[in-house]
Amino acid sequence: MPGRAAPARTTLRRDRLGDAVAAALEAAVELHRPIALEKADPGEYAAVFYPGGHGPMEDLAPDADSARLLTAAIESGTPLALVCHGVAALAGTMDGDGTSPFAGYRVTGFTRAEEEQAGLADRMAWVLEDRLVALGLRLSAGEPWASHVVVDRTLHTGQNPASSASLAAALLKTLS
Structure with a gap:
């Protein structure tokens, strides 16, 4: 809620x-x-973090307040960190003409191979990897289930749960 x-x-x-x-x-x-996302101001925080899980794919990807927060953070230079399926929130940043402020960024996120190995790819409305490419993001995929982190400017992304500690370390390095 x-x-x-x-x-x-x-x-x-x-x-x-x-x-x-x-x-x-x-x-x-x-x-x-x-606080509710519509009240979140990235200027009040040192960084913005989105966790993984299938919830972000359903709840944050289409959420206008989430898109506003992510766009404001990237435009202000506030570090962003998104892990696993949390990277799906970037899908909401596509504007009316089909472009995203994140187009051209290198990212990682839960891969099609991982979805298939988990037995979920055929049961999902969309696969994260496909949506990221459609947004114009440059996808970097590591080995399935292994830690893989990509940092591009102030955007930090982790591929899967195994990437959580490495992603946190990369974000802390940026903040120090």
């Missing part, structure tokens, strides 16, 4: 790292009060 916190995972690893992650999440009070 927009503007509400996502349900928290109730079972974290019960070790030193799990306890540290749980404490950090609890201390990040901003996560307890998410």
Whole structure:
């Protein structure tokens, strides 16, 4: 539901790292009060991050507020990081004449090969890889299920869940 916190995972690893992650999440009070996308101003943040999952393909790809946020971020030089299916949000940035401010950027995202290996390619309304190419993005695909990150200007993209840590490291390098 927009503007509400996502349900928290109730079972974290019960070790030193799990306890540290749980404490950090609890201390990040901003996560307890998410804002709706239409109220998000990229100028108020050091970076914009979009997670993966099939939700972004259905919810963020056609969302005008998401497209506005992504376009404003790229135009202002705010670093963007999108991982896996979260890269689908870029599809919403196509304007009426069929162009996107991201056209020509090098990106990666969940590949057709990964969708096929997961048994999902035939059950989806569209495949991310095809949509990215149609947007005029220059797709870079790594080995299926292996970490693969592409950084082009202020846009950081990770191919799949295995790319999450490498994507975070690339974004932190940009921010430091």
